[in-house]
Amino acid sequence: MRRRQTAWLAAVGAVVLLSWQAQLAHAAENPTDSARPDSGRHCVVGLHAAQLGAATEPQATEPACFDTFAEAIDFATGGRVRLPKDATQVSERQLLAAGAISTARAPVARPLVGIEYQHTNFGGASLTLYGASGTGCYAGTWYGFPDLASLDFDNRISSGRTYSNCIGKHHDGTNYTGTYTYCETSCSTLGSMNDRTSSIKFF
Structure with missing residues (x-):
């Protein structure tokens, strides 16, 4: 009788162990949102300048996205700013x-106009926007x-943060x-507008 109980307990333990291992493997292949790093993607877009009151709207370049904020800033500034790999701000x-x-x-070509962040206090994924033309928000120029x-x-x-005389x-x-x-x-923080922005104008 005791032998049967021992064998039954061993069988149950084996099934539980196999189930636990399968769950771990599934979690490794399909991490939940809470298990993923919160850094997210860091994308860069160039915005062409337009004049306030003009009929033409600013155009944008194709986005370029990176795994780190440092790579995004390197690209956005044309290699002028190099940050440590783990940097989250500049x-x-x-x-x-x-x-x-x-x-x-001192106007410059390809100026940064803004950096937008997913979370308050400049955390999470980021979107860096630079002037693909123009030299910032001067003399009626906007992006x-x-x-x-x-x-x-x-x-x-x-x-977010704004640069080159721009207001976001x-x-x-x-x-x-x-x-x-x-x-x-x-x-x-953007206060009541947190997680509500669908378009941005820099002027």
């Missing part, structure tokens, strides 16, 4: 020193991206419509 001082953002006295869904960034922005106007509708909020220089 300072305005670094950008100025590298000639990656425009000032009234825009009318539909963030095409970048998989619709309703995902909760903080975050709209909850596409094509710069609906409720909006402004971000000037640095916004660790």
Whole structure:
């Protein structure tokens, strides 16, 4: 009798062990959202300049996406700014020193106009936007991206920074419509507009 109980317990233990191993293998192949790194993708888009009041709308380049924020900044600045691999932010001082953002006295080509972040306090995935033409938001020049869904960034922005004399106007509708909020220089949160931005205008 005791031998049968021992054999039965051993069989049950083997089944439980096999089931547990299968679950671990499945989890490794199909990680849940909570198990995935929260860094996400880091994408870069170039925006062509337009003049306020003009009939033409700004156009954008094809997005380029990277595994790290450092790679995205390297690409967005044309190699002018190199960051450590684990960097999640870049300072305005670094950008100025590298000639990656425009000032009234020193306009530059390919200036950064904004960096948008998935989470508050500049965390998570990022979207870096630079001027593919123009030298920043001077003399009535503006840049825009009318539909963030095409970048998989619709309703995902909760903080951001702006550069090159630009103010970021975050709209909850596409094509710069609906409720909006402004971000000037640095916004660790967009408040009631967190995770609601569908289009952005820099002016």
